[in-house]
Amino acid sequence: MKKYIIVGGGLSGVLLANVLLKRGISFQGLESSKQVGGEFHFSEFRVHQDSSVGFLKDLLGYVEWNKVDEQPQERKKGEWKAKEDDFIDEERPFLGNPFYHPCGDFDRLVKLIMDPVEQSFLTEKNIDRIDLDKKTVFCKDGTEFYFECIAWCSDLRALLSAVNLSSKVNLKKARKNEDFHGGIHLEMKLSKSLTPFLNSMIFPFRYKDHKLRALGLRDLSAIPDENAHRIQWLVFLERELSEDREEVAKVIRALKRELQKEFPDIKNSLLKEKIIFQPKMNSFTPFEVKGLELFPGVFYVGPEVHLADTMANGSPLDLTIDNCKSFQMGLTRPTTTVESA
Numbered sequence: 001m002k003k004y005i006i007v008g009g010g011l012s013g014v015l016l017a018n019v020l021l022k023r024g025i026s027f028q029g030l031e032s033s034k035q036v037g038g039e040f041h042f043s044e045f046r047v048h049q050d051s052s053v054g055f056l057k058d059l060l061g062y063v064e065w066n067k068v069d070e071q072p073q074e075r076k077k078g079e080w081k082a083k084e085d086d087f088i089d090e091e092r093p094f095l096g097n098p099f100y101h102p103c104g105d106f107d108r109l110v111k112l113i114m115d116p117v118e119q120s121f122l123t124e125k126n127i128d129r130i131d132l133d134k135k136t137v138f139c140k141d142g143t144e145f146y147f148e149c150i151a152w153c154s155d156l157r158a159l160l161s162a163v164n165l166s167s168k169v170n171l172k173k174a175r176k177n178e179d180f181h182g183g184i185h186l187e188m189k190l191s192k193s194l195t196p197f198l199n200s201m202i203f204p205f206r207y208k209d210h211k212l213r214a215l216g217l218r219d220l221s222a223i224p225d226e227n228a229h230r231i232q233w234l235v236f237l238e239r240e241l242s243e244d245r246e247e248v249a250k251v252i253r254a255l256k257r258e259l260q261k262e263f264p265d266i267k268n269s270l271l272k273e274k275i276i277f278q279p280k281m282n283s284f285t286p287f288e289v290k291g292l293e294l295f296p297g298v299f300y301v302g303p304e305v306h307l308a309d310t311m312a313n314g315s316p317l318d319l320t321i322d323n324c325k326s327f328q329m330g331l332t333r334p335t336t337t338v339e340s341a
């Protein structure tokens with residue numbers, strides 16, 4: 001049997017791990033941080049494609065999904081108005097319509113995905129080099145692993161630098177969004193809901209000369225044993241702002257001030273608050289490839305690419321699922337090296 005390595009224990013890595021587990025294929029997962037989960041722990045779980053719901057039901061047996069078919073709402077001239085589709089690419093997965101979300105509790109879903117595979121990942125294994133001839137991955141701590149097949153489920157640029165062959169893959173489309181660099185998540189747990197809207201809210205605010213906007217993502221899954229509501233405010237920041245931590249802190253204060261004005265009840269109903277700064281937000285514009293096998297024996301399985309024959313406009317999770325499916329199909333076929341576009 002082939003020696004499979006999964007690099008990256010974020011959502012893409014653990015989903016693929018579940019696919020391999022279900023197929024009875026053993027693998028070694030390698031995760032650079034201290035815990036498996038990546039962005040997953042503070043992300044939403046929205047998918048846009050019916051086929052993604054089908055895939056997740058088959059894989060996880062998680063059957064309760066709600067469909068939300070409601071336009072996102074934008075705060076404009078003192079009123080909330082339905083927003084038509086002219087979003088930037090980064091925003092699309094959060095604003096797209098209609099979408100499905102799991103209607104049970106989110107933590108249960110995380111457990112369903114994590115528990116079967118978490119033990120198969122070694123943590124604090126940061127891959128910084130792949131030797132394609134020796135079929136070996138090298139970690140920063142000096143350990144190395146032989147592979148016959150790698151599923152790279154992490155940052156695509158890191159893969160290109162690990163194989164040191166970046167010129168072979170065309171990253172033009174991904175580059176388009178480099179202006180957006182970092183982002184803020186302000187997660188609030190409230191004793192009552194702020195609005196009746198189910199889809200996201202777009203909340204523009206000003207910070208100095210910057211016209212910013214926060215996306216308010218309501219977590220529609222139930223919080224077990226608690227009469228609480230969760231909302232996440234997500235702000236994309238240009239490079240200039242995101243690289244200065246003091247400025248970032250001020251942006252957060254400006255956002256909170258403006259939210260307080262808009263929702264006077266927020267102060268009294270706030271049960272808990274968490275702020276996460278993400279120095280690098282993934283671009284959600286996938287670029288097109290002819291095959292997932294970007295280098296011999298090295299496959300990329302995540303939301304940053306889409307195959308020429310699949311849709312490019314789903315959420316990141318839709319894209320990851322499409323790529324997991326293609327990888328899975330390849331397991332039954334002899335692999336061939338396909339040049340990327």
Ligand SMILES: Cc1cc2nc3c(=O)[nH]c(=O)nc-3n(C[C@H](O)[C@H](O)[C@H](O)COP(=O)(O)OP(=O)(O)OC[C@H]3O[C@@H](n4cnc5c(N)ncnc54)[C@H](O)[C@@H]3O)c2cc1C
Nearest residue numbers: 008010011012032038039043044045046127154315316317
């Ligand atoms: C607030 C928020 C809401 C979101 N909502 C949705 C949604 O509703 N629907 C949706 O589809 N998407 C959503 N997303 C996006 C989604 O969470 C991400 O696209 C997804 O989690 C990415 O998963 P990933 O596994 O590809 O990457 P990551 O989560 O970034 O995981 C990559 C993992 O690889 C590890 N790693 C990195 N480099 C190395 C290395 N060199 N060696 C080993 N390991 C390495 C990292 O530590 C990390 O654990 C949301 C994101 C945010 C922030």
